[in-house]
Amino acid sequence: MKSLLLKDMDRLLAALAENRTLYVPTDGAGGAEYRLYQPGTPLSEALNTNRSAKDFFFPQTENMMRFQMRGKEIRIEEPTRPDEDFVVFGVRACDARSFELLDKVFLSEPVDSYYQNRRAHGVIVTRCCGRPEETCFCTAFGIDPTAPGGDVSTWQDDQRLYLAANTPAGQALLNGVAHLLTDAPETAADDAKAKTRAALANLPIQNLPLDGFGEENLLAIFNDPRWAELSRACLGCGTCTFVCPTCQCYDIKDFDTGHGIQRFRCWDSCMYSEFTRCAHGNPRVSQVERFRQRFMHKLVYFPANNQGDFSCVGCGRCLQKCPVSLNIVKVIKALGGEKA
Ligand code: SF4
Ligand code: SF4
Incomplete structure (x- = not known):
């Protein structure tokens, strides 16, 4: 496990944004939304964004191809191939789990190449929920918000952010910012996880009859x-x-x-x-x-x-x-x- 002082959070985000497009949750007039990272913009502490991180892999509108028609002849131009490397930072466990469900739909035959390309080029950094809300019920579906998944998982206490890679893509991401991180014991995030579990225990709709x-x-x-x-x-x-x-x-x-x-x-x-x-x-x-x-x-x-x-x-x-x-x-x- 790695750690970072919270005061260095913007340095971390700036380093992540050097080689890839970086999206982070930020507060706006209507609530939190993912936006393109701008140096100095504080991360939203809202539990979740209005719209989910699904948009980065399956956008609300998407051009697929262009074609020309001349008489009876149809000329198809190269289909769009989304190939921008990007990072989505701050995804919660529920949204991270949604990608496993979307994968079952879009990556089974016939594979959706648009979604597949974005999945291949996107890295997901998750964030353990510090303050789950009364409307949360991810645990009813077996999701553990203290193990938020994605390519890199992160947890936070008052002083530090803790980071652990879950996939080769996540490890490569952490290697690229290794100069900002220090080693931490595997138990370093245990207090943060315990706080989240205690908060979950008091929420009203954790056990639903499924x-x-x-x-x-x-x-x-x-x-x-x-x-x-x-x-x-x-x-x-x-x-x-x-x-x-x-x-x-x-x-x-x-x-x-x-x-x-x-x-x-x-x-x-x-x-x-x-x-x-x-x-x-x-x-x-x-x-x-x-x-x-x-x-x-x-x-x-x-x-x-x-x-x-x-x-x-x-x-x-x-x-x-x-x-x-x-x-x-x-x-x-x-x-x-x-x-x-
Ligand atoms: S369930 Fe609610 S949000 Fe959904 S379509 Fe009906 S009114 Fe709209
Ligand atoms: S609670 Fe379930 S149905 Fe409602 S928006 Fe979230 S994932 Fe969709």
Whole structure:
């Protein structure tokens, strides 16, 4: 394990930014967001950013390719290949875990080369949560915020930042800033971890009833009459999907620039009435069906196809951002208990 005096934090960030693009969480008028590192900008101490670190690997909008049409001839220009080396600093354990879930989607056949390229060029430095909030429930999904993962994990006490590499890419990153770091015993971050565990023990939604979401209960959950009540207030605004680190739906569109066709993709939301609209219309015509789809996917379909892994990391963003206070915790509490 390595350590750094907190007063040298900006020197560390400046050194990381020398050879790669560096993104850090900073405070803004609307809360914390990841931004391009600027020397002297203080790191946000907010628990989490409004939008997750997913954006760096799966951006909200992304140009995919351009092509020209001359009569019946189509000339495709080289597809975009994102190849910028970058570091995302300060990712929490929940968001770090979201990449393992996104990998299952984007890196299985057919591989999404855009996401794959960004994963190959991005290094994730995580940060142990000092003050988890009442909306946090990552532990319900087996995530340990005191072992936040990523390529490099970091922990902090009043004086120092402690750093440990988890991957070759993380070790290479630390080697590049070795002149700023000193050796520390493996137990150096134990007090910081203990504080986080003590804070977690007092949070209200750490233990949620997830046992009932097994594949064997799929039809019973799908047909449960309580979906109508659970979804009644839903506005279909899609906010919950846009702030969610594990949502991965997108739409692909072509745009005539006047000098050729630009193909791009952008995030989409299963909460929208036009989502996956086909020639015959929309397969889910009511908001209750759309609402049910979102949570069936996260709690039943995804785990059924991914060795039991739920497609939620308990980050709490949807609890904080839904304008009518609907969220996945309410769904879990209502439908997640043991089935008869
Ligand atoms: S659950 Fe809330 S955030 Fe999500 S679409 Fe409905 S109203 Fe919007
Ligand atoms: S469903 Fe809500 S709590 Fe779960 S990962 Fe998405 S935004 Fe976070």
